[in-house]
Amino acid sequence: MATTTTHQISSSSFDKLREQHYNATVVSVNRIHEMLMRIRIHSDEGRFEYQPGQYTVLALGAWEDRFDHPTEIEDETTLNKLIKRAYSISCPLLNEQHELVTCQDYADLEFYITLVPRPDHESPKRPPLTPRLFALKQGDRLTMSHHVVGSYTLDPVGPDDNVIFAGTGTGEAPHNAMAAELLKRGHQGKIASMTCVRYRQDAGYLSEQAILNERYDNYCYQLYTTREAKNMDQSRPDFVGKQYLQDIIRPENFAREFGWNADPQNTHVFLCGNPDMIGIPKKGEGGELEYPPNPGMVELLVSQGFTLDQPKNPGNIHFEKYW
Numbered sequence: 001m002a003t004t005t006t007h008q009i010s011s012s013s014f015d016k017l018r019e020q021h022y023n024a025t026v027v028s029v030n031r032i033h034e035m036l037m038r039i040r041i042h043s044d045e046g047r048f049e050y051q052p053g054q055y056t057v058l059a060l061g062a063w064e065d066r067f068d069h070p071t072e073i074e075d076e077t078t079l080n081k082l083i084k085r086a087y088s089i090s091c092p093l094l095n096e097q098h099e100l101v102t103c104q105d106y107a108d109l110e111f112y113i114t115l116v117p118r119p120d121h122e123s124p125k126r127p128p129l130t131p132r133l134f135a136l137k138q139g140d141r142l143t144m145s146h147h148v149v150g151s152y153t154l155d156p157v158g159p160d161d162n163v164i165f166a167g168t169g170t171g172e173a174p175h176n177a178m179a180a181e182l183l184k185r186g187h188q189g190k191i192a193s194m195t196c197v198r199y200r201q202d203a204g205y206l207s208e209q210a211i212l213n214e215r216y217d218n219y220c221y222q223l224y225t226t227r228e229a230k231n232m233d234q235s236r237p238d239f240v241g242k243q244y245l246q247d248i249i250r251p252e253n254f255a256r257e258f259g260w261n262a263d264p265q266n267t268h269v270f271l272c273g274n275p276d277m278i279g280i281p282k283k284g285e286g287g288e289l290e291y292p293p294n295p296g297m298v299e300l301l302v303s304q305g306f307t308l309d310q311p312k313n314p315g316n317i318h319f320e321k322y323w
Contacts, residue, residue: 014063021061021082024144026136027108032204035115036170037134038090040108041144047107050089050148051155052177053270053320058111059084059143060132066120067134073120073127082143083129087111088272088320089148090173091180093208100212102184103177109144112173112204152270152320154178156309159185162260162267165193166245166297169202171273174320176205178270183216189266191219192258196245196277198227220258224248245277249300264305264316271297271319278319281308 023044030038041058050056059082062073073079090112091103103110115134120127136142152174157163163182165175172195179193197203200223209221224243248257255261262269271278279296281289289308291299298308298317307315 014061017061017063017080018141021059021143022141024142026138026140026142028138029136030204033201035117036113036202036204037115038110038112038204039133039136040092040106040110041142042108043144043146045146048146048148049104051150051153052091052103052181053088053153053174054148054150055086055088055174056109056148057084057086057143057145058129058133059145060129060136062127064132065135066131067115068117068131071120071127071132073124075124078125078127083127083132084143085129087113088150088152088171088174089177091177093176093180093205094211098211100180100183100215102180104181112170112176114170150320152272152318154181156314156316156318157182157268158189160188160266162190162262163187163192164249164262164267164269165191166196166249166269166271166277167194168196168245168273168277169198171195171320172203172205174272175270179212179219183212183219187218189218190258190260191216192254192260192262193219193221194224194245194248194257195221196224196226196243196273198225200225200228222248222257246279246295246297246300249297251304262304264307267306268316268318269297269301269306271317273321275321278321280319280321 024041027040027042062079062081062083090110095101116128116130118128167175203223279292279298281291284290301317306317308317309315
């Protein structure tokens, strides 16, 4: 990985830092477009156990170049440090033979990442990681934690329960891993996976999802967009429209889109991505839930009889926010 920073530290010092900190290798990089990629990484320690839906930490040195331009960090204290960020583990869904795979079928880990183009000088003590991740290519080295954590898992789901996955952008990543696991298990309940992106091109797993839709009667993936042109031809088979998940989760719309009713008695809902979509409530002084001004998925689901999963109070609404 080339480094053309404007500081005086020698490149040999960076090589020593890489040798000291880096413990994983990039296996492949699939650039969906300039701002979106699927990247697979292999740990030097080989395979390790984790549950679909969990996350781990990726890191690169602050000295590494950015995708968009060379790094401009002058503070040697910051420059020598690793920039870390947590990412949910995704899943390829299908292998080269178009057979269903789970994330545990690979020793490598797949991540689904969108570019955050924030400049280094906006936060000089903690510059952004993604512009550096987007400079990576096959064979490059980085740090990947072996400590995989998170309670956003399939633990509460029974074999006959229905499941709804609702994600925005790369919030689809853990849902792919979880859905693949359910399908591989022969899950008996219905599985609805809906993802909302700005434009259709921002969906990185469409071809795989189309195959799963055809192959599994109890699985349905639907894509929604928020910024497609208003005059888009609705007669086209690839028309997606301009909709939000908060619209789709309303009972009449959900039944129309997925062909079944979401009954709180036997359905779990998993929400991942934009906090505005999730609508995470806060607890008031009396312990009651206080929702954001614009209704999010949690409030809409609670109004339908679902309950928020909380410590010591299990429910059937589970969420993982991305920022």
